[in-house]
Structure formats: structure tokens, C-alpha cells
Amino acid sequence: MSRFLVERDGRTHLRLMEGMELSRNEALLAVVGIGFLLAVPDIARVTPLSFAVFHQGILFGIAALGLNLLLRHTELVSFGHAAFFGAGAYTAAVLASHYDVSSGLVLLAASIAVATLLAxxxxxxxxxYLDIYFALLTLAFNQVLFAFVIQSQFFNYSDGLRVRPDGLNPPALFGLDLGTTAYEIVLYYFTILLLVVMLLGTWKLVNSPFGRALDAIGQDRTRARFVGIPVEKYVWIAFTLSGIYGGLAGGLFGMVQLHVRPEPVLYAFVSGEILFMAILGGVNTLAGPIVGGIVLVYLLNIARFYVEYYHALTGIVLLAVVFFLPQGILGSLPMIGSGLERRRDDPGLFLEDVKLVLGSLRKGVTRAITTVRIIIFGVN
Known part of the structure; x- marks a missing residue:
């Protein structure tokens, strides 16, 4: 076998780096996914796919990837991660509007730095803190920042700031002053490059001794302390790292939108949407939050043209995922693939699989009805 192909459990795996090996299906999915991301600008020209909305979904997905670092490994739920996303976006806007900083890379670096300090x-x-106390404290910090920005003349109240150094043109990228179309394309491909780097870096992080320590903290803090893990210090580091993801995504968002207002980047509901993205795509997967970000942003931006109560649609989607796809969109693919492989190897199992699916649907519907009864009537 070559240095890139290894045998594992009787199957050939592709080795991307030391310790990172993909099965045939995983490698195929990764190639298809990256190929699709690279082809999005061309696909958008000949299909109803909205290039701008898709790009925005990836950026929110990166923020959800950072939140998922806490949610998956330390089992802490943050309702305040929009603070870091908004801090990154507003840093780019302030530097461009008030200080005429024209370099996109400088704006992005500053966005990450400010979000890191805030985190x-x-x-x-x-x-x-744990559980509801952690969630409410993060929400409180988020709301304090939102109130400060929306009432501040420096941030132009609810009207926000433009990310245009000269008031007309977008920031320069890699020293180049680009036209609108070229700017959008170059910034998109730069986002894809950063996304791949962030995914690989996240994989290395969660599979390192530090990542395993976070898993131990999430399982039992008391036991983690007994084995010598500095719990609060590690949670602090993980929280800061997740804020860096948010700052990076927010800085890029400001550069993409070229205008930043408080409601789309700092409002408490934005934190809820980022959490929703992680759950929607699959908490226990690496790229799930990215998929969840793209899907949710599309629902919020496109559904409004077809459904009057489009916010209710997102709630229905969340309920459907929780009841029928508890592992999320991406997290459910291995189970679906396993079922297809079983049917291929033994067609006689088809009836058994159908019974399992119908049983899952019945249980999901029952849980949904029970949930609605509790919400409406307050009884179980």
C-alpha cells in the first residue's frame, strides 16, 4: 500500500494526514462536497441557487462549528455566541468606516483579535458554571453587547455601519482593488480555503489529548478533576477557541455584506439560530454545523417568498429533525448508508427495514403529538 492508502478493519482507507484516515464512502463524500463548494459560483449562474445566500450560510456554519466544539465535547449550551459573530462583523465595519482601513486581510485579522479578547x-x-446557568450567563453577555451597540452613536445605532473604506468600494483583497463581481468570487473562494483549514484544524484539536480532556469534562466534571484535569481552565480555552470561530465568521460576513447592522449579527435570536444550525446538521459530526448553517440560512432567506409564516417553518424543521433525525442531517447519513448496504447484500432484509422505519415514524408522531399537548394544554 502507498503512504496515502492504508488497510484498516479489512478495508482500504485514505490517509490525509497522520491519524486522519477516511473510509471509501467518507472520502467520496468529502470529494463531492468540496467539488460542489468550488462549483457553486458556476452552478448559481444556471440554477435558482442563490450564491450570496449560500455564502452567508457557510459563514454562519463556521460560527456553528465553533459553538459545536462546546456543545459536543463539554456538553455546554451557549445562547450568546452571536456576541463573537457580531464583534467580528462590527470590528471590520468600524475600522473600514471610521479609520479607512482598506485591507481586507487587516480587517479580518482585527475581527479575530477582538472576538478572541471578548471570548x-x-x-x-x-x-x-453548568447547564442553565452557563446558558443564561452567555445570553446575558450577548444582550449587554447588543444593547450597547444599538444605543451607541459610534456604531450608528440600529442603522449600522458600512464596510466600505472610501464609502463606495469594497476593501482590497490581497492588495487588489476588485470590482463587485470579482470581489465576491475571490472572497468566496478565500472563505472555502479557510473553511477547509478550520475543519482540518478542528479535527486535529478534538482528536488531541486536549480534545479527549474536553470529552472527559463533558461526561463528568468531578471525575475529570480527580484525574487531574484543570476543568475551568480547559473550558475557558475551549470557549475562547469557539469565540475565534465566531469572530472569523463575523469578520467575513461583514466583508461579504459590506454593511453591518446589530439585529442580523448580535440579536439573541441569532445565537439561537447558530445553535439550531449545529443541531440541524448533526452535533456529533465534523461538517454537520456547516450543512446546518447552509440549510437554515436558506430557509430563513428563501422561504419568506413562499410561506407567510416562514419562522414557523424553521420550527417545524427543527421538530422534524429532533423526532425523526436525532443525529442531524449529516449524522443520519451513515445510518441510511448502512441500511442501503444491508439491503444490497441481503434483499430479504427490506421488509424488516420498512418495519423499522414505520416504527420510528410512529414513535416520532407520538412524541410530536405529546409535545403539542404539553405546550397547548400543559398536560402529558
Whole structure:
């Protein structure tokens, strides 16, 4: 076998880097996914696919990827991650509007730096808390920042700021002053490059001793302390890292939109949407939050043209995922693939699979009805 192909459990795996090996199906899915991402600008020209909405979905997905670092490994739910996304976006806007910074890379670096400092500060206060207390504290910090920005003349109140250094043109990318179309395409491919780097970096992180320590903290904090893990310190670091993801995504979002307002980037519901993205795509998967970000942003931006109560549609989708796809969209693919492989190897199992699916649907409908009864009548 070559250095890139290894045998594992009787099957050939593709080795991308030391310790990172993909099965045939995983490698195929990765190639198809990256190929699709690279082809999006061309696909958008000949299909109803909205290039701008798709790009926006990837950016929110990166923020959800950072949140998922907490949710999956430390089992902490943050309702305030829009603070870091908004901090990144507003940093780019402030530097471009008030200080005429024209370099896109400088704007992005500053966005990451400010979000990192904010995450360090917030993480210091919340790292020792659990469950609902952690969630509410992060929400409180988010709302304080939102109220400060929306009432500040420096941030132009609810009207926000433009990310246009000269008031007309977008920031320069890699030293080049590009036209609108070229700017959007170059920034999109730069986003894809950063996305691949973030995914690989996240994989290395969660499979490192630090990542395993976070898993131990999520399973039992007391036991983690007994084996010598500095729990609060590790949670603080993980929280800060997740804020870096948000700052990166927010900075890119500001550069894509070229105008930043408080409601789309700092409002509490944005934090809920970022959490929804992680759950929708699959909490226990690496790329699930990205898929969830794209799907949810499409629902929020496109569904409004077809459905009057489009926010209700997102709630229905969340209920459907929780009841019928508890592992999320991407997390459910292995189960679907396993079922297809079983049917291919033994067609006689088709009836058994149908019974399992119908049983799952029946249980899902029952749980949905029970949930609705509790919400409406307050009884179980």
C-alpha cells in the first residue's frame, strides 16, 4: 500500500494526514462536497441557487462549528455566541468606516483579535458554571453587547455601519482593488480555503489529548478533576477557541455584506439560530454545523417568498429533525448508508427495514403529538 492508502478493519482507507484516515464512502463524500463548494459560483449562474445566500450560510456554519466544539465535547449550551459573530462583523465595519482601513486581510485579522479578547473575558466569568446557568450567563453577555451597540452613536445605532473604506468600494483583497463581481468570487473562494483549514484544524484539536480532556469534562466534571484535569481552565480555552470561530465568521460576513447592522449579527435570536444550525446538521459530526448553517440560512432567506409564516417553518424543521433525525442531517447519513448496504447484500432484509422505519415514524408522531399537548394544554 502507498503512504496515502492504508488497510484498516479489512478495508482500504485514505490517509490525509497522520491519524486522519477516511473510509471509501467518507472520502467520496468529502470529494463531492468540496467539488460542489468550488462549483457553486458556476452552478448559481444556471440554477435558482442563490450564491450570496449560500455564502452567508457557510459563514454562519463556521460560527456553528465553533459553538459545536462546546456543545459536543463539554456538553455546554451557549445562547450568546452571536456576541463573537457580531464583534467580528462590527470590528471590520468600524475600522473600514471610521479609520479607512482598506485591507481586507487587516480587517479580518482585527475581527479575530477582538472576538478572541471578548471570548477570553466572557469565558473567564462563565467557565465555572453548568447547564442553565452557563446558558443564561452567555445570553446575558450577548444582550449587554447588543444593547450597547444599538444605543451607541459610534456604531450608528440600529442603522449600522458600512464596510466600505472610501464609502463606495469594497476593501482590497490581497492588495487588489476588485470590482463587485470579482470581489465576491475571490472572497468566496478565500472563505472555502479557510473553511477547509478550520475543519482540518478542528479535527486535529478534538482528536488531541486536549480534545479527549474536553470529552472527559463533558461526561463528568468531578471525575475529570480527580484525574487531574484543570476543568475551568480547559473550558475557558475551549470557549475562547469557539469565540475565534465566531469572530472569523463575523469578520467575513461583514466583508461579504459590506454593511453591518446589530439585529442580523448580535440579536439573541441569532445565537439561537447558530445553535439550531449545529443541531440541524448533526452535533456529533465534523461538517454537520456547516450543512446546518447552509440549510437554515436558506430557509430563513428563501422561504419568506413562499410561506407567510416562514419562522414557523424553521420550527417545524427543527421538530422534524429532533423526532425523526436525532443525529442531524449529516449524522443520519451513515445510518441510511448502512441500511442501503444491508439491503444490497441481503434483499430479504427490506421488509424488516420498512418495519423499522414505520416504527420510528410512529414513535416520532407520538412524541410530536405529546409535545403539542404539553405546550397547548400543559398536560402529558
Amino acid at each position: 477570553l473575558l466572557v469565558g473567564y466569568f462563565v467557565a465555572g
